[in-house]
Amino acid sequence: MSAPTGDVPHYCRRGADQQARRVPPDALALTDLTVRHGDVLAVDSLDLHIARGETVALLGPNGAGKSTTVSAVLGLLHPDAGTVRVLGRAPSDAVRAGCVGAMLQHGGLPGEARVGEVLHLVRRSYGRAGLAGAWPLDDLVATSGIGGLLGRDVDALSGGQRQRVLLALALAGQPPLLLLDEPTSAMDVEGRRAFWTTMRDLAARGTTVVFATHHLEEADAVADRVVVMAGGRVVADGPSAAVRSAVAGRTVRFSAPDGGTFDRVPGVTGATRLGGTVALATTDVEATLRALLTDGVALTDLEVRGASLEDAVLSLTTPGVAR
């Protein structure tokens, strides 16, 4: 089976930095990356290095700068400051050399065309002289799960099918680096599971996979490294277990429709209210509950939970919530 490997193919080394030719370069090296959209600082002096073969999740709320970072890596925008090196070369060079495959959040397929024609066009573009050549069609079709769709009109595809076709386009050149911006947003549960199985296979064969997502369980299950972004900066970076443990303590949740403040309760490091539900982050569950009971608070719908990756990300990316 022909498949990408962790080695950087020869065509991706040509034209790379002097240093990169001696030492195999990082898959991604962002230094002091700054991007403004008008007055908004979308990415704020971001430093991020991703080694070859890593599987990295970019996590963060909307507006955290994930898509902007992906766009900068792909050369779709020019940073206001800082440098981006993709396998040791400039983004647009890396893309043109066929070193990168990407699924964009707002990428799309052309109307009035058949799936097979689109795929053929993109495969041909990787097959030009000097490039690696396209992934064999049968294998590509099977890996991306688009069997039976090649003769289909693009306009007749379902959301999940479109995503799989876009995946096939991203994989068409057997790129050593895959960039995926919220790739599973239009997929159902089953499609999602199949998608991540494919990604894990590719990662196991050495492909560097970098994906932006809102789905924390995906980051948890697939990535060996999680980079949490907020306000255009990295607020946490490490294995998902390490990021999760950055938020010590637990959450005590109960119904309190009558109001009241709970900031002063022993052990509580932060209190948030959502409608009639109060959530208290606490370092000492026992002390907190004892104090609440002593005060005669009715603990309707009481729930005590350990921090999930979601809590970790929320606490890392929301100002005012205690760590």
Added chain:
Amino acid sequence: MSPLFVFQLRRVARNRQFLFFTVLLPALFTVFFTQVFAGTPGGVSPEQAAATMVAMMSYGAIGAALGATVRLSFDRASGWLRQLRVTPVPQTSVVAVDVAVGMLLTLPPLVVVALTGRLVNGVRLAPGEWAGLVGVLWLGSAVFVALGLLLGWALEEKAAGGAIGIVGTVLAALGGLWVPVELFPSGLRAVAHGLPSYWYAETGRAAAGGTLPPVPAVAALVGFAAAFGVLAVLVARRRPLAAVAG
């Protein structure tokens, strides 16, 4: 031929409405205007038949050039242009293919309407004049390819389709393609002289008469083509291809 060129051509060819409006309709108009007015007192002179044919060749070519290139707006809206940007297909060839497809698609209306004029309406020109007529109108259609690309970059998907219809109608009606400019009141005639479609048809009328295109017409067309081209590049540069949110 570049795979992208073949791909784009196949997409347009699949659009039957495009072929109907740019090829068949101008040919039908040619027959209609000539044969219907042939029954009126005085009939239709060979010069009038030739003029009608030239006007309809221009009309068809303008429609084809605008219709083929404004599709760029749809590819922008669907995200396909962004997707192409992250493949090894060079950006310059994407633009070159758009221009080439636009230029190529102006040929069918030019040839079909010319054949209609010759075979149905009995327009007689020397072989060199036929070649000159089609050649001049084909080269001149570059003006409308540039205009279509400008509109495709400037307008959103939903506005683009309607805008092309209106722009095409204004260019045809006020440029004297439906009713000869000689029949216009003087004020309207001044408007016609400010439109590329008038000068475009003017080069065709000269070629059909066996003369070189007049200098003012050529100058006007070169000026319009340059202006539309420069504007298209400026607008395209301002269009972000990157996602802004997230």
